[in-house]
Amino acid sequence: MITLKDPSLLKQQAYVNGQWIDALNGETNPVLNPATGEQIATVPDLGVEETEAAIAAAEVAFKSWKKKTAKERSVLLRKWFELIVANKDDLAILMTAEQGKPIAESAGEVVYGASFIEWYAEEGKRAYGDVIPSHAVDKRIIVTKEPIGVTAAITPWNFPNAMITRKCAPALAVGCTMIIKPAEDTPLSALALMELADRAGIPAGVISVVTTKRPIEVGKTLTDSPIVRKLSFTGSTPVGKQLMRQCADTVKKTSMELGGNAPLIIFDDADLDKAIPAAIASKYRNSGQTCVCANRLLIQSGIYEEFAQRYAAEVAKLEVGNCSEGEFQQGPLINRAALDKVAMMVDDAVAKGARVIAGGKPHELGGNFFEPTIVADITNDMRLAREEIFGPVAPLFRFETEEEAVQIANDTEFGLAAYFFTRDYARVFRVSEALEYGMVAVNDGILSTEVAPFGGVKESGTGREGSKYGMDDYLEIKYTLVGGL
Numbered sequence: 307m308i309t310l311k312d313p314s315l316l317k318q319q320a321y322v323n324g325q326w327i328d329a330l331n332g333e334t335n336p337v338l339n340p341a342t343g344e345q346i347a348t349v350p351d352l353g354v355e356e357t358e359a360a361i362a363a364a365e366v367a368f369k370s371w372k373k374k375t376a377k378e379r380s381v382l383l384r385k386w387f388e389l390i391v392a393n394k395d396d397l398a399i400l401m402t403a404e405q406g407k408p409i410a411e412s413a414g415e416v417v418y419g420a421s422f423i424e425w426y427a428e429e430g431k432r433a434y435g436d437v438i439p440s441h442a443v444d445k446r447i448i449v450t451k452e453p454i455g456v457t458a459a460i461t462p463w464n465f466p467n468a469m470i471t472r473k474c475a476p477a478l479a480v481g482c483t484m485i486i487k488p489a490e491d492t493p494l495s496a497l498a499l500m501e502l503a504d505r506a507g508i509p510a511g512v513i514s515v516v517t518t519k520r521p522i523e524v525g526k527t528l529t530d531s532p533i534v535r536k537l538s539f540t541g542s543t544p545v546g547k548q549l550m551r552q553c554a555d556t557v558k559k560t561s562m563e564l565g566g567n568a569p570l571i572i573f574d575d576a577d578l579d580k581a582i583p584a585a586i587a588s589k590y591r592n593s594g595q596t597c598v599c600a601n602r603l604l605i606q607s608g609i610y611e612e613f614a615q616r617y618a619a620e621v622a623k624l625e626v627g628n629c630s631e632g633e634f635q636q637g638p639l640i641n642r643a644a645l646d647k648v649a650m651m652v653d654d655a656v657a658k659g660a661r662v663i664a665g666g667k668p669h670e671l672g673g674n675f676f677e678p679t680i681v682a683d684i685t686n687d688m689r690l691a692r693e694e695i696f697g698p699v700a701p702l703f704r705f706e707t708e709e710e711a712v713q714i715a716n717d718t719e720f721g722l723a724a725y726f727f728t729r730d731y732a733r734v735f736r737v738s739e740a741l742e743y744g745m746v747a748v749n750d751g752i753l754s755t756e757v758a759p760f761g762g763v764k765e766s767g768t769g770r771e772g773s774k775y776g777m778d779d780y781l782e783i784k785y786t787l788v789g790g791l
């Protein structure tokens with residue numbers, strides 16, 4: 307049972323063309339609390355017909371939405387931002403109930419998600435073009451930036467609020483419209499955002515949320531439609547690749563925020579009093595279920611044992627529990643399959659000679675809970691070295707030299723986030739420039755902010771979200787030549 311100050315924020319219908327609707331087939335999809343397995347809500351199982359209706363509504367709405375001035379759109383986005391912040395507590399309760407993360411993290415995500423709407427409400431007024439010095443005396447060259455048009459977003463369960471606002475805020479700010487398909491596990495946060503968008507006065511059809519337990523079918527409807535001119539996806543790399551293939555037939559623009567395998571490197575000269583709490587935050591945020599979590603901890607040999615001992619002492623303080631019922635630092639994994647995968651990765655490492663120094667198995671609470679874990683003496687043949695863990699497991703690698711650390715760090719198909727700790731400022735520039743990642747944090751464990759470009763290289767994706775760069779993903783460049791002057 308979810309208790310909200312404003313119970314009307316718990317929506318159990320999809321939001322299409324400004325209307326709350328059920329599925330045409332009357333089917334629904336249960337929404338479960340991952341901490342208890344109990345059903346907390348149901349949402350409609352929309353399919354092709356409803357998705358096509360959402361696309362058609364977005365196409366109609368685009369014609370008038372793009373004609374509003376950036377300032378007029380800004381006023382509505384600002385109102386939406388203010389309503390989200392005003393309802394932060396209820397949105398956090400909803401998020402923890404459907405995703406499991408600690409309430410404080412849910413509240414933090416609501417504020418982080420709202421910050422993209424706040425940022426792009428202003429940035430949308432700065433979609434500047436150019437006037438280029440002409441090549442001919444009787445001609446003028448004007449470059450303008452125009453909204454791409456109808457866009458689609460497919461988003462993951464681990465940040466069910468911010469991964470949506472990080473996409474729809476720049477899209478709406480520049481005049482695009484958007485159809486969102488949230489993750490089946492966590493639709494309630496998306497629907498609550500739509501209720502507040504409606505209250506803010508964002509017109510019907512500008513933004514819709516299609517809930518479904520048929521993501522492939524709905525996804526294909528979005529990727530196959532020639533009306534949809536852009537797809538923004540956040541999720542796993544294999545699904546991202548499939549969606550890029552599907553978008554090729556209509557030459558859609560795509561933004562891909564995909565998987566990660568973040569190295570967190572601690573050199574001998576690092577300040578461990580700062581590096582250890584940062585490494586805890588980076589690894590165990592959302593119970594390790596973030597794309598930018600430290601996925602491999604690379605510790606220089608001179609401090610390896612001291613770090614392992616001090617890190618284990620801090621990990622032992624992490625309390626695990628149902629975050630809807632108490633203040634814990636670690637919640638459940640999203641489902642049983644996720645828990646089984648993490649357990650198998652730890653078992654694989656131990657079978658190949660790794661050493662568990664904290665946790666190492668499913669938590670005594672049962673269900674989807676896993677013990678906060680540290681595994682030492684990791685080698686490159688282990689799954690913990692090669693795969694995105696997406697769980698509360700810290701694999702410790704030992705290295706001798708800076709060159710070896712960079713080589714290990716770059717030895718992956720991923721390139722999203724990387725972290726390193728040193729007090730040598732020549733090394734700061736050497737290592738940051740050598741790391742093949744879209745984002746590098748030095749002497750810090752958290753790098754996500756709306757003012758900076760979030761995104762990866764290699765198989766972690768394309769495009770950026772946040773900052774002025776994130777707006778370019780929703781704009782087309784038009785060149786106009788005025789002749790006969």
Ligand SMILES: NC(=O)c1ccc[n+]([C@@H]2O[C@H](COP(=O)([O-])OP(=O)(O)OC[C@H]3O[C@@H](n4cnc5c(N)ncnc54)[C@H](O)[C@@H]3O)[C@@H](O)[C@H]2O)c1
Pocket residue numbers: 460461462463464465469487488489490521522523524525526540541542543545546548562563564565566596597694696722766767
């Ligand atoms: N780079 C980032 O910013 C970022 C942020 C969050 C999560 N992620 C990544 O997402 C993954 C975890 O999230 P997840 O398990 O939800 O990922 P996922 O790829 O399984 O699912 C993501 C979304 O895609 C949908 N989906 C799945 N298969 C589809 C298909 N064939 N066609 C259309 N839609 C489909 C799902 O319903 C969900 O809405 C991790 O790899 C994580 O690194 C990346």
Ligand SMILES: O=C[C@H](O)CS(=O)(=O)O
Pocket residue numbers: 464465468595596597598754760
């Ligand atoms: O999981 C991926 C998210 O992008 C994490 S963050 O909230 O942006 O740090």
